[in-house]
Amino acid sequence: MGLIADAICETLWPTRCALCDAPGAVLCTRCAARLDYLDFWRACPRCGAAFGFLQCDHCTPLVNKEEHTRLCVSALRYTADTGVLIKTYKDKGEQRLSETLAAILANALPPSWLRWANGVTYVSATKAARRRRGFDHMELLARSLAGQCGLPCIRALNPPTARDQRILDRAERKRNMQGRFTACEPLPGRRLILIDDVFTTGATMDQASIALERAGAQVRCATVARA
Ligand SMILES: [Zn+2]
Ligand SMILES: [Zn+2]
Known part of the structure; x- marks a missing residue:
């Protein structure tokens, strides 16, 4: 029944690429190849900035001494296409983009991370955002x-x-986030890859x-992306 329902939906509303509208897939191979991928071999190993492997202008000790003491990677540079992709997923409800x-x-995770980790976790949505979108993206x-x-x-x-972080500047974001997250339970022995959609100032991740x-x-x- 699921397959038949899928087939009917596919005929009535064919799957289209979120970026170029071509039928067939939620992201076509041409558009996928055009995205601006970040290379973790060149990126800053602390904050994931594009070319910070030797020296990072984002997390130099003079600028953000107390921030970013843990490792961070991002998969894509935040471009117009990346923005559309993430918005289509979280605000237009194209949940198939999650895969x-x-x-x-x-692909962006260093192989050593996968050997190190024993779990994946995520920055939960606020209750209001979850209600608005109908799911926690x-x-x-x-x-x-x-x-x-x-x-x-x-x-x-x-x-x-x-x-909502989107309306705040860097200093406000930091203040806004402080102490707003709590763990659901004790997590001894957990080595977690914590994921979020966009790294902007790093305040949320911190x-x-x-x-x-x-x-x-x-x-x-x-x-997924780094602004
Ligand atoms: Zn496309
Ligand atoms: Zn950095």
């Missing part, structure tokens, strides 16, 4: 990523109570990581 985005993220993405990497997906963070570390976990961070 595509998870594959992009899985990072939870679904974490499930897809965990499945593709053969790791368990762990719900480790409670939904944050912070205001605060979410701190909450997990306080509960006893070790954390490495990965995001």
Whole structure:
């Protein structure tokens, strides 16, 4: 029955590429090849900035001494296409993109991380965002990523109570996030890959990581895109 329903849906509303509208896949191979991938061999190993392997202008000790003490990678540079892709997934409800985005993220993870980790977790959506979208987009993405990497997906963070980050500047974001994340349970022995959609200032990742570390976990961070 599922297959027949799928076939009917496919005839009435054929799957189209989120970027170029070509029929066939949620992201066609041409558009997938055109995305701006970040290379972790060249990127800053601490914050994931594009060319920071030797010297990073984002997390130089003079600028952000207390931030980014844990490792972080991002899969894509945040371009117009990346923005459309993420918006189509989380705001237009194209949930099938979770498998595509998870594959992009899985490719960006250093192989040593996959040997190190014993779980994947995610920055939970606020209750309001979850209600608005009808799903927690990072939870679904974490499930897809965990499945593709053969790791368990762990719900480790409670939904944050912070205001919407998008309207805030860097300093406000940091203040807004402080103490807003808490772990659901003690996490001793957990080595978690914590994922989020976009790394902007790193404030969200920092605060979410701190909450997990306080509960006893070790954390490495990965995001789909980096602004
Ligand atoms: Zn396309
Ligand atoms: Zn850096």
